[in-house]
Amino acid sequence: MSNNMLQPMFDLVWDSGVIFLKWLFDGWIVEKKDLNKFFKSAGLKNRNEEYPEVRKQMGDKYLVNIPVSLNLDDFKRYQNALEIYLQNKINMSLSGNFIMIEPRYELKELIKYKIPKKTSDSIKFPIGESENKTMVLDLKENPHSYIVGTTGSGKSVMTKVILTSIVSLYKVAELELYLCDLKMVELNLFRNIEHTKKFVYTVEDTTQVIADLLEETKKRYDLFMQNEVTNIFEYNKLPGVRRLKYQVLYVEEIVLLLEDKKKSAMKLLKQLIAISRASGLYVFLTTQRPDNTVIDNVVKANINNRIVLKCEDSKNSVVALDQEGAENLKGNGHGFLKNGSNIEEFQGYFIEDEKVKEYTNKFKKVENAEIKVKSIGMKNKATKTNEEIKEDLSNNIEDLSFLDNL
Ligand SMILES: Nc1ncnc2c1ncn2[C@@H]1O[C@H](COP(=O)(O)OP(=O)(O)O)[C@@H](O)[C@H]1O
Ligand SMILES: [Mg+2]
Known part of the structure; x- marks a missing residue:
């Protein structure tokens, strides 16, 4: 046989060997090398000619070390090129002393709201879904929440999702609503619901509601002290006591509270959110204008569920979320949920007014x-x-x- 005739056979054996080796290492070595090769080809390095290196790979996630003097922004400059190279949309973030590079999955654009199931051990309910999990507000863990976003970002829909869940999951004997609808449209659907103890729409009345709740909260703490308990959950377990109800205060558009000439509304509200961690009062605030006069450090320190929908600009995002990024959200219920230092991107559930009415109809106030x-x-x-x-x-x-x- 001539050499020419042997060549195809040789190629076949060689190629099979390469495929076998690739299969054997399950892509691990090959892909790891490839990302390192990318950094070299792209010229991502510091002045000492040190390039990033993949330190750990978990499936399609990479942990990459950061050469001295480089930062996340240096990596992000290559995001586009890296996405083309990996043929995948990616996220880059800081993870300890490393950069985490992971695929970015597109969130669903519309997820229809369904009434959630009640979990017996807490006061919590879902508001939407992230890439791989349900986003839950746990009020026992983090009692207070704000919802921030520009017009069209999905604040009203989120409000309807939250209030529909609250009235569906908790009975009138367990929970009462205090609705302050300063924009005079948004909370109207819940005005005649049995849970709604107060429905007001002027700054003056809102101030009164907040002042009354502050009094009630103080009374509750006195009661807890006399009974040697520290929170509503322990108190309600005591034998022979009249159980206290959860109270939900919802203030739609807190910016309008700044119109209070006596300036007492905002002051009282801040006191209330600062002291009411354990009394069973849960505060929800919404605003379209998250600037420092509205969401100041006192508000931030006491509000741990931060629902940040699309913001007008990066400045608003920094106030609401402590970082830029919310200005790039898509609107229509696409948001970030920040609990403590944990931030997660999610798509909020969607509900129409007709559905709200259908779900809440059975809780309409008794006419006769x-x-x-x-x-x-x-x-x-x-x-x-x-x-x-x-x-x-x-x-x-x-x-x-x-x-x-x-
Ligand atoms: N979670 C969502 N999923 C899909 N579309 C949404 C969602 N939330 C809002 N939208 C769309 O965006 C529009 C504006 O939402 P809305 O809640 O009224 O915004 P905002 O109150 O912030 O101005 C809605 O009419 C709806 O079409
Ligand atoms: Mg609205």
């Missing part, structure tokens, strides 16, 4: 309380006020045993 009273065979209705009748109704109908598990 007497009919319902008769139907459950209660007496003495003539001597009771409407409020008392409703209280009775909820106390009779609702099963409070879940509180024992808290």
Whole structure:
């Protein structure tokens, strides 16, 4: 046989060997080398000619060391080129002393809201989904929240998702709502819901609601002290006590509180969020203008669920999120949730007004309380006020045993 005839056979054996070796190392060595090769070809180095190196690879995530004097921004300059090279959208972030490079999955654009299931051990509910998990607000863990974003970012939809979940999961006997709708449209859908104890829309009335809740919170702490407990969950487990309700204060557009001539609304609100960690009061604030006069350090220090939707510019993003980036979100419920130092990108659930009405219809205030009273065979209705009748109704109908598990 001539050499020419042997060549194809030789090539075949050689190629099979290479494929076998690639398979054997499961792409590990090859891909690791490739990223290092990319840094060299791209010229990503410091003045000492030191290039980044892959230190660890977990699937398609890479941990890369940072040569002295380089930073995340130096890496980000090559993001586009690296995406072309890896044929994947990527995220680069700091992870300890390393740069983490990982694939970026596109979030779904629209995720329809469904009523969540109640978990017995806390006061929490989901608001949307990240790349790989459900984003949950856990109010027992982090009692207070703000929702920030420019017009069209999805604040109103998020508000409807939150309030629909709250009224669906917690009974009138367990939870009451204090709605301050300074924009006079947004919270209207929840105005006639049984849980709604107060619905106000002027700055003056909002100030009064906040002042009353502050008083109530102080009273609760006195009660806790007398009973040698430190929070609502322990208190409600004590035998023979009248269980305290969770209270949710929702203030739509806190910027409007700055219109208070006496300047007391914002001051009282700050006091309230500062002291009410354990009393069972959960505050939600929304704003479209996250500047330092609205979200100052006091607000930030006491609000640990930060829902940041698309912001007008990077300055607003820094105020709301402590970093830039929210200005690049897509709008329509695309956001970041920041708890402590943890930030996660997510897509908020979508709900239409019609659905809100459908879900909350059964919680509409009783028009004619007497009919319902008769139907459950209660007496003495003539001597009771409407409020008392409703209280009775909820106390009779609702099963409070879940509180024992808290
Ligand atoms: N979670 C979401 N998923 C998909 N689309 C959304 C979502 N939230 C908002 N949108 C879209 O954006 C529009 C504006 O949302 P909205 O909540 O009214 O914004 P904002 O109150 O911040 O001005 C909505 O009418 C809807 O079309
Ligand atoms: Mg709105």
